[in-house]
Amino acid sequence: MSGSSATPASAPGGASSRPRRVLRGATGILRSLFRPMRLLLGLSVLAVVVLGFLGWCLIRIPVGGGMAPEASPASLILEARDGAAFAARGSLHGDPIQPEAIPKPLMDAVVAIEDRRFFDHKGIDLRGLARAMFRNVFTSRTEGASTITQQLARLLYLSQERSLVRKTQEAMLALWLETRLSKEEILARYLNAAYFGAGATGADAAARRYFGKPAGELTLGEAAMLAGLVRAPSALAPTRNPEGAWRRAEVVLSVLEETGRADTTQLAAARAAPPALRTPPEMQPGRGYIADWVEAEARRLVGPIPIDLAVRSTLDPALQDLAERVVARWLEREGARQKVGQAALMAITHDGAVLAAVGGRDYAASQFNRVTQARRQPGSLFKLFTYAAALENGARPDSTVVDRPVQIGDWSPGNASGGYRGAMTLRQAFAGSVNTVAVQLFQSLGRERVLDVARRMGLRSTMPEVPSVALGSGEATLLEMVAAFASIPGNRAVEPYVVRGVRARDRTLYARPEGPQAGPQVLSPTAQQGMLDLLLSVVRDGTGRAARLDRPVAGKTGTSQDNRDAWFIGMTADVIVGVWVGNDDNSPMQGVTGGSLPARIWHDFVDEADRAKTAEAPLPTQAPATTAETPRQVAPLRGPARVIDTATLRIGDRAVQLTGVVGMRGEYAESMESFIAGRDVTCEPLGDGAHRCAVGGRDLSEVVLSNGGGRAAADASPALRANEAAARRERLGIWRR
Numbered sequence: 001m002s003g004s005s006a007t008p009a010s011a012p013g014g015a016s017s018r019p020r021r022v023l024r025g026a027t028g029i030l031r032s033l034f035r036p037m038r039l040l041l042g043l044s045v046l047a048v049v050v051l052g053f054l055g056w057c058l059i060r061i062p063v064g065g066g067m068a069p070e071a072s073p074a075s076l077i078l079e080a081r082d083g084a085a086f087a088a089r090g091s092l093h094g095d096p097i098q099p100e101a102i103p104k105p106l107m108d109a110v111v112a113i114e115d116r117r118f119f120d121h122k123g124i125d126l127r128g129l130a131r132a133m134f135r136n137v138f139t140s141r142t143e144g145a146s147t148i149t150q151q152l153a154r155l156l157y158l159s160q161e162r163s164l165v166r167k168t169q170e171a172m173l174a175l176w177l178e179t180r181l182s183k184e185e186i187l188a189r190y191l192n193a194a195y196f197g198a199g200a201t202g203a204d205a206a207a208r209r210y211f212g213k214p215a216g217e218l219t220l221g222e223a224a225m226l227a228g229l230v231r232a233p234s235a236l237a238p239t240r241n242p243e244g245a246w247r248r249a250e251v252v253l254s255v256l257e258e259t260g261r262a263d264t265t266q267l268a269a270a271r272a273a274p275p276a277l278r279t280p281p282e283m284q285p286g287r288g289y290i291a292d293w294v295e296a297e298a299r300r301l302v303g304p305i306p307i308d309l310a311v312r313s314t315l316d317p318a319l320q321d322l323a324e325r326v327v328a329r330w331l332e333r334e335g336a337r338q339k340v341g342q343a344a345l346m347a348i349t350h351d352g353a354v355l356a357a358v359g360g361r362d363y364a365a366s367q368f369n370r371v372t373q374a375r376r377q378p379g380s381l382f383k384l385f386t387y388a389a390a391l392e393n394g395a396r397p398d399s400t401v402v403d404r405p406v407q408i409g410d411w412s413p414g415n416a417s418g419g420y421r422g423a424m425t426l427r428q429a430f431a432g433s434v435n436t437v438a439v440q441l442f443q444s445l446g447r448e449r450v451l452d453v454a455r456r457m458g459l460r461s462t463m464p465e466v467p468s469v470a471l472g473s474g475e476a477t478l479l480e481m482v483a484a485f486a487s488i489p490g491n492r493a494v495e496p497y498v499v500r501g502v503r504a505r506d507r508t509l510y511a512r513p514e515g516p517q518a519g520p521q522v523l524s525p526t527a528q529q530g531m532l533d534l535l536l537s538v539v540r541d542g543t544g545r546a547a548r549l550d551r552p553v554a555g556k557t558g559t560s561q562d563n564r565d566a567w568f569i570g571m572t573a574d575v576i577v578g579v580w581v582g583n584d585d586n587s588p589m590q591g592v593t594g595g596s597l598p599a600r601i602w603h604d605f606v607d608e609a610d611r612a613k614t615a616e617a618p619l620p621t622q623a624p625a626t627t628a629e630t631p632r633q634v635a636p637l638r639g640p641a642r643v644i645d646t647a648t649l650r651i652g653d654r655a656v657q658l659t660g661v662v663g664m665r666g667e668y669a670e671s672m673e674s675f676i677a678g679r680d681v682t683c684e685p686l687g688d689g690a691h692r693c694a695v696g697g698r699d700l701s702e703v704v705l706s707n708g709g710g711r712a713a714a715d716a717s718p719a720l721r722a723n724e725a726a727a728r729r730e731r732l733g734i735w736r737r
């Protein structure tokens with residue numbers, strides 16, 4: 001026993017500790033095996049999620065996209081009677097830019113500012129993304145990271161929402177587009193699909209909208225301005241924000257310099273001469289009423305044609321501005337005191353051309369046109385028809401009538417004066433707007449005879465079958481009442497119109513015939529002369545005295561029951577003007593009659609128009625005797641022109657030679673014909689057979705030479721030679737060979 005030894009169970013390193021060590025070792029081995037398995041499992045799950053997300057994005061991409069958009073109604077550029085544009089309606093589309101004919105200045109500007117590595121990447125630019133992130137974080141310049149291909153994918157297929165799904169779909173489509181289309185095809189489609197503000201979709205539409213020229217004629221400065229609009233077209237549209245548009249264009253020019261896409265001379269020229277807009281600023285609010293009217297009438301005349309159109313209207317901008325000022329001035333002065341909320345004014349020529357139309361107090365607040373849409377009680381204006389029927393039936397202005405009480409059933413009309421004056425002439429009754437005489441005449445003539453005369457004179461509204469219709473208790477628009485009064489001077493029905501012509505760039509779609517329209521007489525000659533006598537007496541001696549001018553004025557006042565409507569329609573030798581005032585809710589005004597506020601608005605409008613016309617007229621001078629040394633003054637030529645060559649036009653039977661141009665035939669003459677597109681050309685003689693000709697405000701000699709449509713003649717001015725030099729540098733027209 002003493003020679004034997006034993007190891008206690010608790011001794012370190014004993015047999016009982018071995019299983020623990022084995023267990024710990026096995027656990028460590030298992031952990032080392034499971035660690036990569038967990039990583040692999042996590043990566044697998046992530047891959048499934050990513051692939052699932054990508055698959056979800058892929059199947060949610062719209063099938064067909066926007067490659068074949070639905071045809072939209074014709075977009076319209078609305079022009080005043082002098083050819084100056086005053087509004088654009090609808091989305092302009094212009095001509096598609098072809099991949100092989102992308103204008104170089106536009107290509108350089110758009111690529112420089114939107115995607116400078118466009119020709120190097122495959123749809124997604126990782127280097128550009130990193131550069132944009134750096135500049136957005138560390139500099140004041142904000143830069144986007146979407147390539148032109150990605151932007152095209154969004155324009156053609158996707159919405160503008162900002163989401164991970166949309167950005168992923170955009171990248172997928174960009175990679176797909178790069179496999180299907182060349183870089184030139186991608187850029188051309190992008191330029192044709194992008195929105196440039198002011199209703200212009202596509203670069204060609206924008207060039208025509210802002211600069212009055214196709215995209216192929218853009219200068220570097222103009223191209224830089226268009227390129228700068230893409231990111232914020234509504235905010236930077238030069239018709240709304242010319243300063244902001246030019247500041248953005250300067251950024252584009254700086255990037256062009258930075259990337260070497262334009263030389264120093266080109267950049268200096270572009271910076272020295274900011275682009276001049278060939279269209280007016282954004283439409284003035286007051287012109288919205290007549291713009292709506294012109295647009296609706298043009299679409300009615302030509303139908304749903306999905307091409308860009310120009311509409312020549314009858315609008316006289318100076319008279320329109322004057323009408324808006326006069327209406328606003330009187331409403332501001334008297335509106336609150338006399339409880340007048342609205343007014344409308346319409347001025348037309350004797351053949352019906354609408355020169356000015358104010359449809360309400362504030363177009364921004366209400367687009368309801370109170371000239372064409374508001375149906376109001378004409379009050380005593382309706383007496384025009386009753387008295388015209390009486391004159392046709394044999395009455396004369398000096399015929400005797402009696403102002404006395406009248407009872408028709410339970411209705412007994414009274415006079416504004418509250419009493420009766422007994423015997424008087426028809427002229428006195430009309431001038432004083434005596435109600436009882438008008439009702440007696442209406443009853444004796446019969447409803448149908450009076451309404452027949454009204455329809456011949458232009459009244460289209462249906463009148464109620466009540467006795468009070470004799471005093472204008474029916475409803476009519478200012479438009480039709482002015483038309484009815486306009487029928488008196490010429491004794492022909494007058495249809496007011498706002499559109500003179502509609503044209504596409506290559507052809508005329510509608511042209512209103514010149515001169516007064518033929519038609520039957522609305523009244524017998526005797527009745528017509530008698531009616532003029534009565535209308536003159538209203539302004540001379542009657543209720544319309546507030547409208548008197550220092551020349552003859554004929555007209556009529558109208559006031560409906562409780563002073564809810566007040567009218568004055570008057571005419572001079574060259575214009576017919578109607579004025580209505582009232583409230584949209586038909587609430588009464590405070591003592592307003594046709595002879596008060598409406599007549600005063602009418603007076604101020606016509607009087608100020610007369611004064612402006614007198615101020616613009618040249619002072620008469622004694623003409624010098626014509627001698628061999630003093631050539632006879634030759635009036636400018638104006639009219640549609642036929643192109644013989646790019647330096648020779650034919651206007652009527654006259655051949656006209658453009659100054660400073662050696663002309664070309666063939667395709668260049670055809671292009672010039674398309675540019676003129678049926679518009680009137682004005683040619684001022686300069687002597688020696690040369691003329692300075694213009695269309696739409698553009699000098700034709702400059703147009704020809706700046707587009708390479710001809711060569712500068714020996715007598716060309718320095719400015720024309722500079723246009724030729726610019727075309728040479730850009731290799732345009734005859735210089736492209």
